[in-house]
Amino acid sequence: MTADPSEALDDVARHNAKMAKKKASRDKIMAGKQGEKGLIIVHTGPGKGKSSSGFGMILRCVAHGMPSAVVQFIKGAWDTGERRLIEGHFAHLCQFYAMGEGFTWETQDKERDIAAARKGWEKAKELIANPEIRMVLLDEINIALRYGYLPIEEVLAFLRDEKPEMTHVVLTGRNAAPELIEMADLVTEMTLVKHPFRSGIKAQAGVEF
Numbered sequence: 269m270t271a272d273p274s275e276a277l278d279d280v281a282r283h284n285a286k287m288a289k290k291k292a293s294r295d296k297i298m299a300g301k302q303g304e305k306g307l308i309i310v311h312t313g314p315g316k317g318k319s320s321s322g323f324g325m326i327l328r329c330v331a332h333g334m335p336s337a338v339v340q341f342i343k344g345a346w347d348t349g350e351r352r353l354i355e356g357h358f359a360h361l362c363q364f365y366a367m368g369e370g371f372t373w374e375t376q377d378k379e380r381d382i383a384a385a386r387k388g389w390e391k392a393k394e395l396i397a398n399p400e401i402r403m404v405l406l407d408e409i410n411i412a413l414r415y416g417y418l419p420i421e422e423v424l425a426f427l428r429d430e431k432p433e434m435t436h437v438v439l440t441g442r443n444a445a446p447e448l449i450e451m452a453d454l455v456t457e458m459t460l461v462k463h464p465f466r467s468g469i470k471a472q473a474g475v476e477f
Contacts, residue, residue, distance in 0.1 A: 305433060305434065305453075306431060306433055306435040306436050307453040308427055308431075308436075309325070309436060309453065309455075309456075310410075310455045310456070311438065311439070311441075311456050312410060312440070312441065312442055312444035312449075312456070313442060313457035313460075314459070316460070316476075318440040318458055319350075321440075321456070322405045323338075323405065325403065325436075326354070326362060326405050326438075329361075329402055330354075333361065334361070335362070335402055336361065336363075337365070337403075339409075340364075340366045340388070341384075341388045341406065341408045341412045342407075342408035343407065346366075346477055347477070349474060349477060351364055351366065368385075368388065381412075385418050389409075389412075389422075392409075393426055396430070396432075397430055397432070398432075399432040401435065402435060403436040404436070404437050405440070406437065407440050409423075409439050409441060410445070411441045411443075414442075424448065424451055427451065428451065
């Protein structure tokens with residue numbers, strides 16, 4: 269059966285009219301969004317992709333020539349692809365500090381974990397306070413906060429009172445504190461639907477690290 273050309277033209281016209289209406293609506297919304305500020309961004313939840321999303325933002329900053337920095341609170345001992353890439357090719361734009369010593373069940377030394385977290389936080393404060401650095405990624409800091417390695421009140425007070433107006437700070441890790449979520453400008457929760465680890469597949473280069 270041959271399609272009626274007039275019906276096809278009607279479909280195109282309806283689609284074009286619908287998209288034109290949608291564009292006008294979006295343009296009106298966007299016209300009222302002119303402000304800029306340094307954001308507090310939280311990536312949390314049980315699903316994969318929290319650190320990966322944070323590093324994606326860092327690479328965007330690098331692509332725009334914006335100075336940035338990374339402080340890793342847990343995975344410091346890992347040889348990761350993102351660390352290789354940044355230190356090997358973009359060290360002039362992104363400072364990278366691997367301050368952690370692995371997950372707490374690996375070190376089995378709470379005082380050592382607290383000392384590492386404190387050292388990482390002192391470096392993070394130094395970087396955030398530098399107005400020339402446009403974005404600072406605090407990778408897995410939510411884990412350090414959850415285990416009480418750092419006082420959540422101290423972190424919140426610094427972000428509220430000391431962060432330069434145009435500096436973005438990204439905080440990753442599952443179980444973000446409710447107080448941090450309340451303060452943040454942008455919060456994304458990664459939801460776990462399926463993960464190969466549950467099927468006996470180990471972490472793999474290029475996917476997990």
